Amino acid sequence: MADPDLRREAIRELLREEEIASQEVLLERLGRKGFHTSQPVLSRDLRVLNVAKQAGFYRVSEEERVTPLAALKSLLRSEQPVSHFVLLYCEPGAASAVARALESDGIDGLVGTIAGDDTVLVASDSHAASMRVRRRVRELL
Amino acid sequence: MADPDLRREAIRELLREEEIASQEVLLERLGRKGFHTSQPVLSRDLRVLNVAKQAGFYRVSEEERVTPLAALKSLLRSEQPVSHFVLLYCEPGAASAVARALESDGIDGLVGTIAGDDTVLVASDSHAASMRVRRRVRELL
DNA sequence: GAATGGTGCGAATATCTATGCGGCGCTTGA
DNA sequence: TCAAGCGCCGCATAGATATTCGCACCATTC
Numbered sequence: 001m002a003d004p005d006l007r008r009e010a011i012r013e014l015l016r017e018e019e020i021a022s023q024e025v026l027l028e029r030l031g032r033k034g035f036h037t038s039q040p041v042l043s044r045d046l047r048v049l050n051v052a053k054q055a056g057f058y059r060v061s062e063e064e065r066v067t068p069l070a071a072l073k074s075l076l077r078s079e080q081p082v083s084h085f086v087l088l089y090c091e092p093g094a095a096s097a098v099a100r101a102l103e104s105d106g107i108d109g110l111v112g113t114i115a116g117d118d119t120v121l122v123a124s125d126s127h128a129a130s131m132r133v134r135r136r137v138r139e140l141l
Numbered sequence: 142m143a144d145p146d147l148r149r150e151a152i153r154e155l156l157r158e159e160e161i162a163s164q165e166v167l168l169e170r171l172g173r174k175g176f177h178t179s180q181p182v183l184s185r186d187l188r189v190l191n192v193a194k195q196a197g198f199y200r201v202s203e204e205e206r207v208t209p210l211a212a213l214k215s216l217l218r219s220e221q222p223v224s225h226f227v228l229l230y231c232e233p234g235a236a237s238a239v240a241r242a243l244e245s246d247g248i249d250g251l252v253g254t255i256a257g258d259d260t261v262l263v264a265s266d267s268h269a270a271s272m273r274v275r276r277r278v279r280e281l282l
Numbered sequence: 283g284a285a286t287g288g289t290g291c292g293a294a295t296a297t298c299t300a301t302g303c304g305g306c307g308c309t310t311g312a
Numbered sequence: 313t314c315a316a317g318c319g320c321c322g323c324a325t326a327g328a329t330a331t332t333c334g335c336a337c338c339a340t341t342c
Contacts, residue, residue, distance in 0.1 A: 037321080040323085
């Protein structure tokens with residue numbers, strides 16, 4: 001029997017490149033690619049792949065976003081709490097990049113950042129929020 | 142006849158607060174809220190609302206992102222093309238905020254921005270891209 | 283008051299999807 | 313060896329959803 005994972009990968013691919021409205025059509029497209037199966041299998045595959053049907057067509061879910069923060073690991077030097085803010089020390093010139101990445105990380109309670117050249121002040125709306133910021137940052141150090 | 146929009150709002154609400162697996166169930170829940178209708182109407186409503194069915198349950202799509210740019214309307218003064226770049230004039234001190242917002246707006250072909258105190262230079266990779274930037278900016282002026 | 287056009291509706295039904303079930307092939311362990 | 317367990321499969325069909333069609337209602341126009 002063919003590997004189910006190969007078939008599922010083919011399904012993802014097909015759904016990305018074409019608007020497909022029914023499992024019947026998908027079945028036919030898969031056939032062209034050499035995967036011969038049946039509609040019930042597709043029904044199950046689509047559930048496993050967590051594919052959604054929206055506005056009449058199947059949609060593969062967005063790839064889970066890689067937080068840009070992870071890529072900035074090398075720019076971060078250290079971290080220090082000040083009241084319920086957090087101060088970050090970065091490589092020279094890297095502060096605004098780090099600040100921007102932090103803001104896009106969607107940390108709950110993060111109000112804003114002020115970036116100098118190598119220092120970022122992270123303002124949060126509570127002590128708990130600043131703890132979340134610190135935890136997030138330490139994950140990267 | 143009851144306003145369809147009210148019913149649709151009720152649907153969104155229901156889907157947010159409960160895992161609902163079929164239109165039949167949704168029909169019943171709506172009934173409890175005082176909206177009496179039929180399955181075909183739900184089918185059409187769910188399409189209008191762009192609701193997805195995923196892993197057996199209905200999911201309201203993420204709230205459409207409000208571009209931060211819209212909030213910066215008051216900070217923008219004027220706009221002017223220079224070659225295939227665009228120069229933006231802003232309120233004093235607002236340039237970097239505007240630049241950041243523009244970058245997060247996901248304009249196709251936008252390469253980067255340089256922000257001074259009240260001026261932003263927006264670099265794009267083609268004339269067409271700079272036109273997109275200008276159109277976007279003028280929407281706000 | 284017709285005639286016209288637009289919008290929303292729901293019964294009936296066509297179409298699409300999920301699932302109960304039994305079969306096949308592989309692996310494990312007595 | 314072979315029986316039990318498991319994953320995967322597809323047929324048949326139950327179940328869920330989309331669409332066709334015709335009606336009701338309201339506004340606009342003549």
